[in-house]
Structure formats: structure tokens, C-alpha cells
Amino acid sequence: MIPIARPQMGPEEKELVWSALEAGALAQGARVHELEERFAEFIGVPHAVATSSGTTALHLALLAYGVGEGDEVVTVPFTFIASANSILYTGARPVFVDVEADTFNIDASLVEAAITPRTKAIMPVSLYGQPADLPAISEIAERHGLAIVEDACQSHGAAIGDRRSGTWGAGTFSFYPTKNMTTGEGGMITTADAEVADRARLLREHGMKVRYHHDVTGYNFRMSDIHASIGLAQLPKLPSNNARRREIAARYDAELRGVITPTVRPGVTHVYHQYTIRVNRRDDFVERLRERGVGSGVYYPIPVHRQTPFVALGYGDLRFPVTDLLTEQVMSIPVHPALTDGDVSTVVAVVNETAAELGPLAAEAAVRA
Numbered sequence: 001m002i003p004i005a006r007p008q009m010g011p012e013e014k015e016l017v018w019s020a021l022e023a024g025a026l027a028q029g030a031r032v033h034e035l036e037e038r039f040a041e042f043i044g045v046p047h048a049v050a051t052s053s054g055t056t057a058l059h060l061a062l063l064a065y066g067v068g069e070g071d072e073v074v075t076v077p078f079t080f081i082a083s084a085n086s087i088l089y090t091g092a093r094p095v096f097v098d099v100e101a102d103t104f105n106i107d108a109s110l111v112e113a114a115i116t117p118r119t120k121a122i123m124p125v126s127l128y129g130q131p132a133d134l135p136a137i138s139e140i141a142e143r144h145g146l147a148i149v150e151d152a153c154q155s156h157g158a159a160i161g162d163r164r165s166g167t168w169g170a171g172t173f174s175f176y177p178t179k180n181m182t183t184g185e186g187g188m189i190t191t192a193d194a195e196v197a198d199r200a201r202l203l204r205e206h207g208m209k210v211r212y213h214h215d216v217t218g219y220n221f222r223m224s225d226i227h228a229s230i231g232l233a234q235l236p237k238l239p240s241n242n243a244r245r246r247e248i249a250a251r252y253d254a255e256l257r258g259v260i261t262p263t264v265r266p267g268v269t270h271v272y273h274q275y276t277i278r279v280n281r282r283d284d285f286v287e288r289l290r291e292r293g294v295g296s297g298v299y300y301p302i303p304v305h306r307q308t309p310f311v312a313l314g315y316g317d318l319r320f321p322v323t324d325l326l327t328e329q330v331m332s333i334p335v336h337p338a339l340t341d342g343d344v345s346t347v348v349a350v351v352n353e354t355a356a357e358l359g360p361l362a363a364e365a366a367v368r369a
């Protein structure tokens with residue numbers, strides 16, 4: 001089976017983790033600090049704050065902007081549930097807007113209508129490795145005095161022109177094992193705003209600047225030096241791994257037939273955390289690929305507003321036509337850098353054979369939204 005993801009651990013990871021263990025560097029310390037500095041430099045911002053996960057990075061970034069009870073944050077329902085959950089954790093309410101059918105990202109033209117006097121922030125999600133339309137979002141945010149917390153959990157190294165994901169407002173990254181780089185579990189906030197970074201650090205450490213003097217109610221959202229050691233070995237490999245993902249994606253773009261391949265906006269560097277296609281009879285498609293030895297994933301089969309906790313909060317009857325359509329049609333095929341050229345040829349052959357059997361996505365179904 002060609003798997004949908006395969007985290008790669010080499011001698012560099014082993015060596016760094018082992019040396020951290022030998023040095024007794026177990027909790028947050030010098031390795032975390034070093035990863036923060038290197039990641040900030042890579043993204044192109046002055047500040048980075050490491051966290052225990054992408055979810056805690058999102059939560060902390062919102063808190064750092066002062067988002068809380070009674071506030072609203074505009075985001076999308078077509079994402080991993082952590083984006084919206086992080087808003088709930090602060091006591092604020094997510095306000096969902098639909099996504100674009102071709103990029104899968106927030107439809108910036110819908111954002112303004114969702115803004116109310118209670119709106120505090122916009123959370124665009126740079127899904128699958130393509131940055132959301134951050135210039136447009138940032139123009140709206142500036143006009144309304146709103147914060148931007150970009151969910152960049154899938155877009156390490158992605159860029160619009162020469163500006164990377166994570167440089168608008170606060171960027172939040174996940175280092176979960178399947179991501180383009182990993183620390184095991186872990187996350188990072190990136191920002192140019194020193195106050196936001198300071199506030200995030202304070203809240204990450206139980207509100208403590210001076211040992212056992214607590215200024216505010218905070219959390220333990222720290223990363224450990226053991227995890228940071230994995231990240232320090234992974235980060236230098238991120239550019240070449242992203243390049244390999246892009247090379248594989250270019251082959252899929254050129255060679256796949258009978259499916260809708262992803263659209264990349266001009267001037268955008270997509271880093272293909274996932275290569276996501278839209279297909280006819282998606283669940284049958286997934287099953288046939290599995291029978292033929294090709295792993296795949298459906299991200300995401302149920303939109304956030306129709307997940308049980310959000311239905312309980314009254315979101316269940318909302319309608320987001322593009323999101324609803326995509327949740328029926330999307331599937332992601334292997335694009336990770338461990339694939340050989342032969343694996344890629346196998347995936348192309350199997351996808352094309354399956355698409356020919358199941359029929360192309362009807363033009364009407366593709367644009368139903």
C-alpha cells in the first residue's frame with residue numbers, strides 16, 4: 001500500500017533527540033528557544049513562540065489578541081475542527097463563511113458581510129498548503145480594526161509572492177507527524193508584533209514572568225526540548241521536502257484525467273501538505289484506490305458546523321453550499337516526499353483507471369454551488 005503520509009525520521013533526528021536526552025534537556029529550554037529563532041527566520045518574522053500543538057498555538061494566538069467572551073471570530077467551516085474549537089476555548093463564537101470551490105480557502109468576498117460590532121478577529125485557514133487570500137483578508141481586517149490569526153497548520157513554507165504564510169497578523173503552525181515538518185506533537189505562533197508574542201509567552205507559562213509570580217491566569221502550552229530537537233532536524237529539510245511535494249504535484253497536474261485537480265492562484269507557492277482532487281462517487285473512489293494499493297484521505301467528510309458539538313450550539317442548520325459540495329467530492333492522494341517516481345506513476349495509473357470506471361465528475365455537479 002502506498003500510504004497517504006509517511007513521516008521521515010533520519011540520523012539527524014536520532015542524534016539530536018539522543019543528545020537532548022543525554023543532557024537531561026527534557027522540558028522547555030535551549031532547544032525550544034533555538035527552534036523558535038530558526039523558525040522565525042525561516043518564515044520571515046521577528047518572533048516565534050513554540051507551543052505543545054497547533055491547537056494550542058491557535059488558542060494562544062487568539063488569547064494574545066485579547067479574544068474572549070462575547071467576541072466573534074470569522075472563519076470557515078471547511079477545515080479541521082481545531083480551527084473553530086480554538087475560538088470556542090476563548091469563550092468567543094465562530095462565525096462561519098463559505099470557501100472557494102477551486103482553492104478550498106476562505107471566500108474573501110463573503111467576509112465583510114459576516115463582520116458585526118462583536119467581531120474581533122478573522123481566522124483564514126491556509127488549507128492543504130495553499131495560503132488563503134491573505135492580502136484581501138488583511139485589507140478587510142485593517143479597514144475594520146480586526147486581528148488576523150492565520151491557521152497555517154498545513155502551510156509551512158507556502159508563500160504569496162515572496163511573503164510566507166505566517167507573516168500576516170499571527171500565523172499558527174502544527175508540527176503533527178503528518179505535517180510538512182514535525183516535532184511529534186508541537187506547534188508555533190509566528191508574528192511581527194512583539195506585544196502579541198510577549199502575551200503568548202506569558203500565557204503559555206501560567207502567566208509567569210518571574211518564577212512563581214503569576215500575573216494572569218495562564219496555561220501550560222509549552223513544547224519540550226525533546227520535541228524541539230526533532231524540529232531542529234526537520235526544519236533544514238523542509239525546503240527540499242516542499243520542493244519534492246511540488247514536483248510530485250506538477251506530475252499529477254499534468255497526468256491525471258477525469259478528476260478536478262487543485263487550482264493554485266497566480267504568484268502563490270503551494271506546498272502541497274495535501275494534493276486534493278474532486279471526484280465523482282468519492283466514497284467508491286476511495287475504496288477502489290484502497291483495493292488497488294493506493295492510500296488516500298478525506299479531509300474533511302463533515303463540515304465543522306455539522307459536527308455534533310456545533311450542532312448542539314445551534315450551527316447545524318446553516319448552509320454553506322460550496323463547503324457542502326466539497327465535503328462530498330474531495331479526496332487527497334499521496335504527495336509526501338518519501339514517494340518514489342515509480343510510486344507516483346502507480347498513483348497516476350490507479351487514479352486514472354478509477355476515474356475512467358466511475359465516470360468524470362459531471363460539469364453540473366462540479367459547479368452546483
Ligand SMILES: Cc1ncc(COP(=O)(O)O)c(C=O)c1O
Nearest residue numbers: 053054055080082083153174176
Ligand atoms: C487546519 C488545521 N488546523 C489546526 C490543526 C491542529 O493542529 P494540532 O493537531 O497540532 O493540534 C491542524 C492539524 O491537525 C490542521 O490541519
